[in-house]
Amino acid sequence: MHPEFTPVSFLAALSLLLPLPSQWRARNVATLSIIAWLFVLNFVYGVDAIIWSDNVNIVVPVWCDITSKIIIGSTFALPAACLCICIHIEHVASVNRGRTLLSDKRTRQLFELFMCFGLPMVSMGLHYIVQGHRFDIIEGYGCRPATYVSIPAIFLIWLPPLVLSVISLGFACASFVHFTRRRSKFAHHLETSRNGLTTFRYFRLMLMAVVEMIWNIMVTSYTLWFVAMDVRPWTNWDDVHWDFSRIDLYPAAFMPKIALTNYYLVWWVVPASTFIFVAFFAFGKDAVNEYTACMMWIRQNVLKRTNERTAPNSTPLTEYVICSQH
Structure with missing residues (x-):
């Protein structure tokens, strides 16, 4: 039905391996969580x-039980991770560094772990409140979470990610205000704050978070508009969860065109978000330097080749350290 889905998904998943080593060494929980969630989502897709x-056969129901919850969790995890990034860069740019407990790196990492993994797990549990049945299978797309579209579902599933995105933009705006107020000494301020950020890295983080958040707001708003056309009344728990074990099947031939168009557009959100993220983190000057150093290390230690200007036994220590951590 859509032969491009499989190669695009796996290509997007593999592309996330490019920024992984540098982010792992930096122990940046928020960006690592974005990599983890996007990798899993692309693999699932x-x-x-x-x-x-080309079918809606029920072949691996346990897989669908797991992946449908992962999809729900990801809708919270990605905006929550961007919120953590925006909070961090706002704090770094702030004059008053001691006004929040996030100044402690370990505390910040624990906070980000909760926001990026704990909060999504909570959302997975809360989804059961508005989960009308086990899950859906859509031809061409696979397993998708089943949600009883109602006012409680809007407040539990679709509104919180939108709120997280808006708050993230607020912190990003505050960061930009801090920059404009002290732009002449901003680079020195970043250097003295000992956070490992340069001016370029700072703006790359902020721009990535802003782009991802605007993208997320657009997608979430569109999804909310689409589901709002079919809001049903919440009667009681028994009615909503009646026949909970059923699995609804949706062959493409029997689905309205507007629904197929919606699924197609929403499907592209994950790989598009992935490529946006990779574009910001995998092609910067520091990343290119790492790739070059890694290739040099492989050339000298694996292929046993050396440059004319380099003695056979004089492998640069920095290149070895960089690549040995990959």
Whole structure:
């Protein structure tokens, strides 16, 4: 049905390996969580596209139980991770560094762990409140979470990610205000704050978070508009969860065109978000320097080749350290 889905999904997943080593060494929990969530989502989308490319057969129900919850958690995890990034860069740019407990790196990491992984797990549990049945299988797309579209569902599932995105933009705006107020000494301020950020890295983080948040607001608003057309009344728990074990199947031939268009547009959100993230982190000057150093280390230690200007036994220590951590 959509032969491009599988290669695009796996290519997006593999592209996330490019920024992984540098982010792992930096122990940046928020960006690592974005990599983790996007990698898992792309992998799930790729597998689903293979299994259900032209059918709605119930072949791996446990897989669907797990992945449908992961999809719910990701809608919270990605805006929460960007919020953590925006809070961090706002704090770094702030004159008063001691006004929040996030100044302690370990405390900040624990906070980010909760926001990026704890909060999504909570959302997975809360989803059961508005989960009308086990899950759906859509031809060409695979497993998707089943949600009883109602006012409680809007407040539990779709509104919180939108709020997180708006708050993130607020912190990003505050960061930009801090920069404009002390732009002449901003680079020196970043250097003395000992956070490992240069002016370029600072703006790259802020721009990435802003772009991802604007993108997320657009997608979430569109999704909210689409589901709002079919809001049903919340009666009681028994009615909403009646016949909970059923699995609804949606062959493409029997689905309205507007629904198919919506699923197609929403599917592209994950790989598009992935490529946006990779564009910001995988092609910067520092990343290119790492790739060059890694290639040099492989050339000298694996292929046993040396440059004419380099003695055979004089492998640069910095290149070895960089690549040995990959």
